[in-house]
Amino acid sequence: xxxxxxxxEANTAGKPEADIKIADAVADxxxxxxxxxxxxDNPETYDFGEFNIIFSMARNxxxxxxxxxxxxxxxxxxxxxxxxxxxxxxxxxxxIMQQNKIPLPKTEVLSIDDVPVFFPIVLKRIDTHGKSGxxxxxxxxxxxxxxxxxxxxIGVKHLIVQHFIEGTNVKFYxxxxxxxxxxxxxxxxxxxxxxxxxxxxxLGMNVYGGDIIYNGDVFVIDFNDWPSFSxxxxxxxxxxxxxIVNKISE
Numbered sequence: 001x002x003x004x005x006x007x008x009e010a011n012t013a014g015k016p017e018a019d020i021k022i023a024d025a026v027a028d029x030x031x032x033x034x035x036x037x038x039x040x041d042n043p044e045t046y047d048f049g050e051f052n053i054i055f056s057m058a059r060n061x062x063x064x065x066x067x068x069x070x071x072x073x074x075x076x077x078x079x080x081x082x083x084x085x086x087x088x089x090x091x092x093x094x095x096i097m098q099q100n101k102i103p104l105p106k107t108e109v110l111s112i113d114d115v116p117v118f119f120p121i122v123l124k125r126i127d128t129h130g131k132s133g134x135x136x137x138x139x140x141x142x143x144x145x146x147x148x149x150x151x152x153x154i155g156v157k158h159l160i161v162q163h164f165i166e167g168t169n170v171k172f173y174x175x176x177x178x179x180x181x182x183x184x185x186x187x188x189x190x191x192x193x194x195x196x197x198x199x200x201x202x203l204g205m206n207v208y209g210g211d212i213i214y215n216g217d218v219f220v221i222d223f224n225d226w227p228s229f230s231x232x233x234x235x236x237x238x239x240x241x242x243x244i245v246n247k248i249s250e
Contacts, residue, residue, distance in 0.1 A: 178239055
């Protein structure tokens with residue numbers, strides 16, 4: 001089979017080098033399985049009809065537009081560009097979680113001029129994730145002023161305002177129905193994996209990750225498309241390759 005892999009754009013990457021490594025590792029695993037893989041950061045130069053499936057870490061709207069048209073023509077794309085757009089709309093993600101009784105801290109969308117003053121508080125851009133600076137834990141008035149000024153300087157008008165919950169931060173990674181908690185071996189693991197998998201299904205996401213706070217109860221605080229899988233890259237690459245191969249026959 002002929003497979004096209006698309007790298008994440010540098011301007012949308014939180015960890016550019018790690019993102020390249022997981023994309024290349026997936027490509028290598030697919031080649032081991034006998035598939036021809038072409039990797040690119042310029043997908044618009046290719047005839048997508050030449051490929052059986054596409055896997056993509058891209059986030060730029062222009063690339064997602066192209067991939068949506070490709071997907072609508074019946075070529076499978078992992079992750080689906082429609083799912084990535086849903087994931088980037090943080091309000092949509094948190095609304096879906098609330099509607100489906102997935103626990104999260106008190107979360108609301110407010111004008112940047114109406115952010116309440118209490119500490120600690122978590123402020124997040126509503127329209128993006130995964131990049132340094134899109135989320136801020138604010139602990140005092142000086143940090144609040146600096147954070148709001150930084151967001152205002154880049155044209156942010158509304159923010160996700162999330163109450164801070166003290167507890168253990170647990171990172172999860174998911175590939176299809178498989179959910180990994182590589183750095184955690186405490187209580188609550190079954191709930192954590194169930195909640196992460198449910199969010200992925202609700203959004204239509206195949207390769208994903210995020211963060212959970214555990215303090216006796218489980219709270220999902222973030223959900224992201226295709227992370228770098230740095231701590232479990234080798235295993236993740238094998239599982240992502242397997243998922244892609246299985247998608248070819250769907």
